[in-house]
Amino acid sequence: MTWTWFHRLASPPYIYTLAARLTPWFAWPAGLLIVAGLWGGLVLAPPDYQQGDGFRIIYVHAPSAWMSLMVYTTMAIAAAVGLIWRIKVAHAVAASCAPIGASFTFAALVTGALWGQPMWGTYWEWDPRLTSELILLFLYLGYMGLRAALEDTQRADRASGVLAVVGVVNVPIIHYSVTWWNSLHQAPTVMRLAKPEIAASMLVPLLMMLLGFTLFFVAILLVRLRGEVLSRERSASWIREVVSA
Amino acid sequence: MHDERLDVENLHLWRGDRHVLRGVSFSLSRGECLQVTGPNGSGKTSLLRTLSALMYPEEGRVLWRGQDVRADLAAFHGALAYLGHEPPLKGELSARENLRYWIGVRRRIGSRALEAALELVGAGAWCDRLVRTLSAGQRRRVALAGLALLMVPLWLLDEPTTNLDREGQQLVADLIAEQRARGGMVVTAVHHELPASLRDLRRLELRA
Amino acid sequence: MSRVVTRIADSLVQTDTAPSTQTPAGPDTAQASVLEAARLALARDLRLAFRKRDQLVQPLAFYAMVTMLFPLSISPELSRLREVAPGVLWAGALLASLLALEFLFRDDAYDGTLEQYALSGQSLTWLMFAKTAAHWLLTGLPLALMAPLAGLSLGVPAAALPGIVVSVAVGSIALSLIGSIGAALTLGVKRSSALLALLTLPLSLPVLIFGARATQLAISGGPLLAPIELLAALAVLGLTLAPLAAAAAVRISLE
Numbered sequence: 001m002t003w004t005w006f007h008r009l010a011s012p013p014y015i016y017t018l019a020a021r022l023t024p025w026f027a028w029p030a031g032l033l034i035v036a037g038l039w040g041g042l043v044l045a046p047p048d049y050q051q052g053d054g055f056r057i058i059y060v061h062a063p064s065a066w067m068s069l070m071v072y073t074t075m076a077i078a079a080a081v082g083l084i085w086r087i088k089v090a091h092a093v094a095a096s097c098a099p100i101g102a103s104f105t106f107a108a109l110v111t112g113a114l115w116g117q118p119m120w121g122t123y124w125e126w127d128p129r130l131t132s133e134l135i136l137l138f139l140y141l142g143y144m145g146l147r148a149a150l151e152d153t154q155r156a157d158r159a160s161g162v163l164a165v166v167g168v169v170n171v172p173i174i175h176y177s178v179t180w181w182n183s184l185h186q187a188p189t190v191m192r193l194a195k196p197e198i199a200a201s202m203l204v205p206l207l208m209m210l211l212g213f214t215l216f217f218v219a220i221l222l223v224r225l226r227g228e229v230l231s232r233e234r235s236a237s238w239i240r241e242v243v244s245a
Numbered sequence: 246m247h248d249e250r251l252d253v254e255n256l257h258l259w260r261g262d263r264h265v266l267r268g269v270s271f272s273l274s275r276g277e278c279l280q281v282t283g284p285n286g287s288g289k290t291s292l293l294r295t296l297s298a299l300m301y302p303e304e305g306r307v308l309w310r311g312q313d314v315r316a317d318l319a320a321f322h323g324a325l326a327y328l329g330h331e332p333p334l335k336g337e338l339s340a341r342e343n344l345r346y347w348i349g350v351r352r353r354i355g356s357r358a359l360e361a362a363l364e365l366v367g368a369g370a371w372c373d374r375l376v377r378t379l380s381a382g383q384r385r386r387v388a389l390a391g392l393a394l395l396m397v398p399l400w401l402l403d404e405p406t407t408n409l410d411r412e413g414q415q416l417v418a419d420l421i422a423e424q425r426a427r428g429g430m431v432v433t434a435v436h437h438e439l440p441a442s443l444r445d446l447r448r449l450e451l452r453a
Numbered sequence: 454m455s456r457v458v459t460r461i462a463d464s465l466v467q468t469d470t471a472p473s474t475q476t477p478a479g480p481d482t483a484q485a486s487v488l489e490a491a492r493l494a495l496a497r498d499l500r501l502a503f504r505k506r507d508q509l510v511q512p513l514a515f516y517a518m519v520t521m522l523f524p525l526s527i528s529p530e531l532s533r534l535r536e537v538a539p540g541v542l543w544a545g546a547l548l549a550s551l552l553a554l555e556f557l558f559r560d561d562a563y564d565g566t567l568e569q570y571a572l573s574g575q576s577l578t579w580l581m582f583a584k585t586a587a588h589w590l591l592t593g594l595p596l597a598l599m600a601p602l603a604g605l606s607l608g609v610p611a612a613a614l615p616g617i618v619v620s621v622a623v624g625s626i627a628l629s630l631i632g633s634i635g636a637a638l639t640l641g642v643k644r645s646s647a648l649l650a651l652l653t654l655p656l657s658l659p660v661l662i663f664g665a666r667a668t669q670l671a672i673s674g675g676p677l678l679a680p681i682e683l684l685a686a687l688a689v690l691g692l693t694l695a696p697l698a699a700a701a702a703v704r705i706s707l708e
Contacts, residue, residue: 083701086301135655135658138651138655139655139656141651142648142652142655145648145651145652146638146639146642146648146652149639149645149648150641150642152260152261152641153261154708155641155706155708158705158708159638159641159702159705159706162634162638162698162701162705163634163638163652165698166634166656166694166698167656169694170655170656170659173659173687173690174655174656174658174659177658177659177662177663177683178658180662181662181666184666234262235262294707297572299568299571299572299704299707299708300708301708319574319575319576320574321574322572322573322574323484323574324574325572325574327568327569327572329565329568331564331565332565333564333565333566333568333569334564335497335501335560335564335566336564337501337504337505338497338500338501338504342500345493346493346494346496346497347566347569349485349489349490349493350485350490350493350494350569350570350573350575350580351484351485351490351573351574351575352483352484352485353483353484353485353489
């Protein structure tokens, strides 16, 4: 039946070797795209007429913010797959996602704060995007905290999986409520970290960065996944074969 | 109703790196009692928890009336009573209240049935005392009263004679005999042998 | 001996609506309905809480303490306190309900009650719903009833108090439900209180936002229906999803 490929895909030894084989296919394009995107964004693109060169941090900030959400969604989907079909490898994927996502979230917060300094004259403004991002960081920390607190790997997988699914349902609600909250309190004259009107010469490098970050995420995920599979299967016989080979 | 049987096929259970259950198989039909023995850490409790479908085995399955128990978990659990190491009682409630809530969640019980069950386990004199004031053996007796009230075909008992005096141990043996006579089944993990009055016990030895 | 057991079986059949042809070891025709089961689970938790009142008293005392921190740390001037009152009232309610979550499952996990619920053949989702309802009656509702006192001490005008009671009552339903997920997820964890806060607070922030807004509008005399409706929407969403998630989490903790 069609399930055979599914179970072959879900078997740890297969995933381990597959991840090793796939990694360069994502890592190299990611590196090229990021270098090209940075060059396009930091050198070729003209300065913004309002913000001057300060806007250029968007080339790191926006892809990081984008990835922070995408990684969370990926994590929740992997966790749901693991919960529903009891596939251990899916849980390993979810577990590997969390620290990557938290790092992207942290990067988005730091670059947002650095961007805020020239824009608002302060490093931290309770801007709705930054606030949502901060809450997202807490969601990641909660996920990783729960994983770390549960000693049994299976229980940690499944409990944190439920949390990820609950979290992903809540992310839009949190985002909406924070936007709503902000619209009540913020004077309309204050500039937000909104998408600026963007020229093609600015947009193309941004898209390259987005794609580059996405591929970079997949590459890192594959590397982390191999580590995760190794540590979970440490007593299995195929590990010895792989290591001695 | 007459095809009640429990079939256990090749259970393998891992806890972390530990291979706890290594291919456990057995079948139980009406009126049979299986005594599971083995040293500490040999997986007696894990086996009972896997049979009750609390734990998921890595391999193998448990069949109730020929059907995988996971196909209709509610029906299987409705036919099963599980008594763990500790009697599931609240210290702040009396023995009688405990039974009313614990069993009442599962089936309607009249006060006469409740009285009779308390009488049966010798709890008549102290059934209105708060459970936290009772001794461990008395609590165990309250749990046995609950078992008698549930009237289900499959009992999973984890060390049912713990903390019981000789008379209490005989009570366990009588309850098991009664359950078998009714066509019920019992799987019990034991450390101390069950009283000799129980005959034709089947045995399953787990190794550490 | 066997006569006694037979008597139990007989009286069971008599007191039940089940047909008398039932064989004792047959399928359980006297099975309690899911609503009866939920009612008993709820009644049990209420009775336990009234026997041992720490569950009732501690969150309320905590709420009063948190409220007292602000006059002492900001200023005793009521006009200034009135400005921060919505925040104080809601941060206090959030923290007090978080504290109360410790009582939701801990004892039941310890004494095996949760295990019996999971093996009862009844819907664990409904039992979780019943437990959460009991928890709200024991902590959310008392907090809502105490909020006016806390409000008065912060210079909130009397006209605002009904609005505050309603918003805390509705909001705390959502808080209890969200909290039930966190409490169930941290069941296997030793020293879980910090982790419980980390899991629960981010998910509770929408409740804080809408609740504080409703309170603010109540104080300024504005129309507070919209935020209360949003709170109610969160509560309804929680009612449909949280017991499911909590039941899944409880089963995981028993594996």
